[in-house]
Amino acid sequence: MATKKQKTKVENREPNDAVNVGKKDIRKDHILVVEDDTAELETLAEVLVADDREIHTAQTGEYGAKLLDKLDIDLLITDLMLPGKTDGLDLLRKARKNEKKTGVILVTGHGSVDTAIEAMKEGAHDYLTKPVDIRRLRAVAEKALEVAHIARRHKELEEAIAVESGFMGIIGESPAMKTVFERIRAAAPIDSTVLITGESGTGKELVADAIHELSNRAEGPLVKVNCSAIPESLMESELFGHEKGSFTGASDSRPGKFELSTGGTIVLDEIGDIPLKLQPKLLRVLENSTVERIGGRESKKLDLRVVSSTNRDLDKAVEENEFRQDLLYRIRVVTINLPPLRERKEDIPLLIERFLARLSVRLGRKLEGISKEALDIFMDYDWPGNVRELKHALEQMAIFSAEPVLSNVPETISGKKVFKVGSLAGVPIKDLEKQAIMQTLKDVGGDKKQAAQVLGIGLRTLYRKLEEYGE
Ligand SMILES: Nc1ncnc2c1ncn2[C@@H]1O[C@H](COP(=O)(O)OP(=O)(O)OP(=O)(O)O)[C@@H](O)[C@H]1O
Ligand SMILES: [Mg+2]
Structure with a gap:
């Protein structure tokens, strides 16, 4: 028992000096137990102790609320009735509103089961009636943590996707x-x-x-x-x-x-x-x-x-x-x-970064960025073909340069005749074809019928090619 007690961190002090603040081990689940009765609080906390968990406790709703704010709590187990202004329902609402997807289990005495059921509708995972059945508490906590993990993972994934690409593959943060x-x-x-x-x-x-x-x-x-x-x-x-x-x-x-x-x-x-x-x-x-x-x-x-x-x-x-x-x-x-891109030029650096990251994967070589001079040109340019044009400019630069930092801005964009095609040996025909098609489209201002004529292919072929390129 003594060892268990040691592991149970009872933090009935102000959150500012709570030992765990800012030092949370992310692999551990943080459980907050709120219960005014000291003996019950200790029982609940002890039952939940495990190596991969950190147990925090509070004896008032107010202090519980503070811990919810300060700590990254995965699971809140709270008595419904608490002395003072903040009761279990208030904590539930607070926990469900936060960004952390905290799971909630309510503990209630006899007679407040109706309220507990009401609370389920507000997002509590489950409720337990007093006296708490230890085995049920363990099982319910286990399950609630599992749900919390999934919710958390989901959120992390969503964030990762958002960071990778803006929104559903659409890059932009303007x-x-x-x-x-x-x-x-x-x-x-x-x-x-x-x-x-x-x-x-x-x-x-x-x-x-x-x-x-x-x-x-x-x-x-x-x-x-x-x-x-x-x-x-x-x-x-x-x-x-x-x-x-x-x-x-x-x-x-x-x-x-x-x-x-x-x-x-x-x-x-x-x-x-x-x-x-x-x-x-x-x-x-x-x-x-x-x-x-x-x-x-x-x-x-x-x-x-x-x-x-x-x-x-x-x-x-x-x-x-x-x-x-x-x-x-x-x-x-x-x-x-x-x-149009010219009205949100602040998105250009992000677009470059993301497109180069994708191109690195596709071409199997590291592309670190574009030179300062190239970026200046990109920022100055009007981009009549918008994001498509920028994407293709980068592709073209990557294909015709072996450097990790690209500086060979196509002359159509720089306005200067500096872009020299190096040796075409070894450049996949498919890539050349794509460059020809995209360049022609740009030259004719996006008019696909005219582009097809200039290229000497049928309009349907042009559409099929564009589809192949994911355009
Ligand atoms: N914000 C963006 N983030 C990432 N890629 C983009 C973005 N905008 C456009 N693209 C890319 O640019 C190309 C053209 O995009 P899309 O086909 O959606 O344009 P569109 O507005 O439908 O053009 P069109 O009127 O010519 O059909 C595609 O390769 C697309 O993936
Ligand atoms: Mg379209």
Whole structure:
């Protein structure tokens, strides 16, 4: 018993001089027991003693609250009724509100079981009635700690992901991007129709992915339709499907993208390019949540979420009679606008760091950064192709330089003719092809049709390549 007593740290003193403050061994679980009766307190504390635990105790709610603030408590075990102003319920609420994901077990006397049940609704893991059954206490504490560990691990992972990449793979920490993250977080779970706007290369597709991932449809399909890549003549069938024989060449029945999205999310990319004559049908589908295949007689109920994106000014398109106003209203219930990179240049150093880290892994060599001069150029440049352009500039620099610190800024960005292609020997053809494609796209201002023409490939091939590159 004496040895156990020694291990039990009873800290009924002010938290400022509590021995554990700031020196917490992170591998140990910290348990706080709050109970006004000294004998009961000691019993509870002793029962919980284990090598991988640190037990803290308090005899008043006020002191317990202080310890909750000061220490990183994994599990709080508290009597419901405590003398003074702060009772067990107050401690429970405090513990559940904190960042540390503290687990809570309540101990109650006879007659307050109802309150204990009420407390469960506020997030307590369990409750024990007095006199406390020692075996049950051990078991319940064990379980609550397990849950606390999972919650903690989850939080750590979330933080790690956030540190790695900003938010769901979207890099950025500028106020403008933080606003974007908040809007994604708010819109994702509520099934509302979202319109993502922003210049080419600002990350609209990443945002669409994030919305799907964070929605309760995440388990369902995510179907992307690039409205500018599909020839006008095929668009209707592609979106809504067709029955066999409904038009020349319809040799079988096929579901459209809307049907295929059921249970999940459909992303209508470049929605501004939907032909005017298809817009009324699209509007009808969206409004009724039903779809009829071309040549089909029954209409199928749809259960999906619609996310659209565009780099066009749709209000202007409405004015110019290229886009229907009623459709615009229908698709932009919630708007998320991605700011161009030139308006959030403070994100550039972070983008460089993260992209180089990813490139290091991909290319299997250490890339430490870019030179001071290169950074100055990056910060001065306007980035008409936005994050995509920056990402490709770095890729190009990495491919054509063997140095860990890159300084060979492409001339299109530096404005100087300093970029020399070294020997191309050994450069993977795929990488060269990608550089050619991305460079051409940039030169023609992102116009994919024109880029395909210049490159001498079909538009569909271009889209397929871009998809391969993850664009
Ligand atoms: N904030 C960001 N963090 C990380 N990567 C980004 C970010 N923004 C864009 N990218 C990357 O840039 C490229 C282009 O992004 P995306 O395809 O989402 O742009 P977009 O706005 O849909 O462009 P477009 O209008 O041309 O289709 C992708 O490789 C994407 O991963
Ligand atoms: Mg896109």
